[in-house]
Amino acid sequence: MDRANELRIPTVAVAVQIAYGAHELVLEQVELFVPDEPRQGRSQLLDAVAELLEAPAPFIPIRGSDKTRLVAKSAIAWVAMRRRRGDERPSADFAEEPSEVFTLYDRQHRVEIQMAQGTKLEGLLLDSSPADRPRVIDHLNHTVQFVRLWTSEEYLLINKAQIVRVTELPEVE
Numbered sequence: 001m002d003r004a005n006e007l008r009i010p011t012v013a014v015a016v017q018i019a020y021g022a023h024e025l026v027l028e029q030v031e032l033f034v035p036d037e038p039r040q041g042r043s044q045l046l047d048a049v050a051e052l053l054e055a056p057a058p059f060i061p062i063r064g065s066d067k068t069r070l071v072a073k074s075a076i077a078w079v080a081m082r083r084r085r086g087d088e089r090p091s092a093d094f095a096e097e098p099s100e101v102f103t104l105y106d107r108q109h110r111v112e113i114q115m116a117q118g119t120k121l122e123g124l125l126l127d128s129s130p131a132d133r134p135r136v137i138d139h140l141n142h143t144v145q146f147v148r149l150w151t152s153e154e155y156l157l158i159n160k161a162q163i164v165r166v167t168e169l170p171e172v173e
Helices: 043-055 136-140
Strands: 011-020 026-035 060-064 068-072 076-082 108-114 118-125 146-150 152-158 162-168
Touching: 011 043, 026 043, 043 076, 043 146, 043 152, 108 136, 118 136, 118 152, 136 162
Parallel strands: none
Antiparallel strands: 011 026, 011 076, 026 060, 060 068, 076 152, 108 118, 108 162, 118 146, 146 152
């Protein structure tokens, strides 16, 4: 057996859309590589992608249609992952996947996020911060570099360094 293969950590490729660029936003369908571990549902896969983005290494490998290359995490505006794979149909038993249903959050904040490149993203920030920290600003000022935004179709991990403005929106009834 080749010694290099012996030392490799098993990974799984995760299909995502990545948005990056300093002045002009580039959107690209790529794959990121996360450790191959048992998971229940796509929200746990999002946790693995978030851990990859929060790791101290400044670059991550991505695989596009042409080749594998390295991208600086600081240049990433956001990473989006579909809530369901394209071939998946919603379960008749659950309106959402079980891992989403059983993840409890104390608060949700409906927000519009304006990015440095001009793009606006709208969705929910879900939060379980302490009771004395219930505001959107408290959620955004956590020590993580990427904040999670849920939309009806996607999970987004947004680079806080690329955010210009966050506006809290009224709840939809």
